[in-house]
Amino acid sequence: MRKFFGILLCLFAVLPLLGASLTVYKALQNAQDRNSNDAFVPKAWHNLRSDEMFPDRLVHQAAGSDIQLWARQGISKGTSCAEAFPAGYADSVMADSCKLVLRATYIDPGGDMAATIGLVVANSPAQATEIESEINEDQSEGLRETRVPTVRPFAVSGTAVAGWSDDMAIGGASGSIFIPDSPYTVAVTVGPTDSARTVGQLPEPWDFLGYQEKYPYRDVAKTLADSYARDLRKTVLGK
Structure with a gap:
């Protein structure tokens, strides 16, 4: 009997040590996983497949509305910032901040309606924030202009x-991918697929209200x- 209790005492003495060892092991493993993921995030645009970056379907759900699935029409092979953005952007903050832009149209x-999604890869996380701020500021100030492009529309032949x-670019927006030290910004441009569709051009005497027609496009953008940024965050962190 004394031998039995002796074994039990040994077990009770060893169990806390095993538990502590397991805790240390998990902490080290989590740290290694985090460091591995931290290294992956800035290179995700290069390491992920194009159809992982831009899935076949993109979820869109405005407040109080049904879920809509936007269908991808094509992915651009070009990644030049100068090609992806209007001259006004490319010649200002984009010139020093933008590394490349991946685009797809839905x-x-x-x-x-068509939407071109642009994943902007900046030279640093701080510059990604600058690009987003620049786009948001221009969108807020430019609604009364003839058109307000952000990322340039990418056309796909045969679609x-x-x-x-x-x-045809009417409304635009930008969004953040909430990952620490992320060099990414999302830029979206939305407009009608029909080139004959005029937006923001009302006849007199209502012409001064024409800009209000752009609001729905900006809201969709x-x-x-935001939806694309959330989905991409899950994809990147899941790797």
Whole structure:
């Protein structure tokens, strides 16, 4: 009996040590995983497949509305910042901050609206924040202008967005990918797929109210930017 109790005492003495060792092991493993992920994040744009960066379907759900799945039409092979942004952006903050831009174009379920999603890879996390601020400021101030492009529309031949062009870019927005030290910013441009569709051009005497027609496009762009940023965050952190 004394031998039995002696064994029990040994077990009770060893169990806390095993527990402590397991805790230390898990802490080291978590630190290694975190460091590995921290190293992956800045290179995710290069290491992930294009269809992981831009899935076939993009979820869009505005407040109080049903979920919509926007369909991807194509992914741009070009990554130049000068090609992806209008001259006004490329010649200012983008010139020193933007490293490259990945773009893909989607259409809404009805085929009435197109959206080009741009994943901007900045030279640093701080510069990614600068780019987002620049886009948001221009969007807020430019609604009364003829058009307010952010990332330039990417047309895809043989699809419903074959004619998708700069002149059709109505509303835009940007979004943040909430990952520590992330060099990424999301830029979105939305507009009609029909080039004959005029937005913001009302006849007199209502012409001064034309800019209000742009608000729905900007709102859609903002919702898409936030949705895409959330999904991409999950994809990057899941690797």
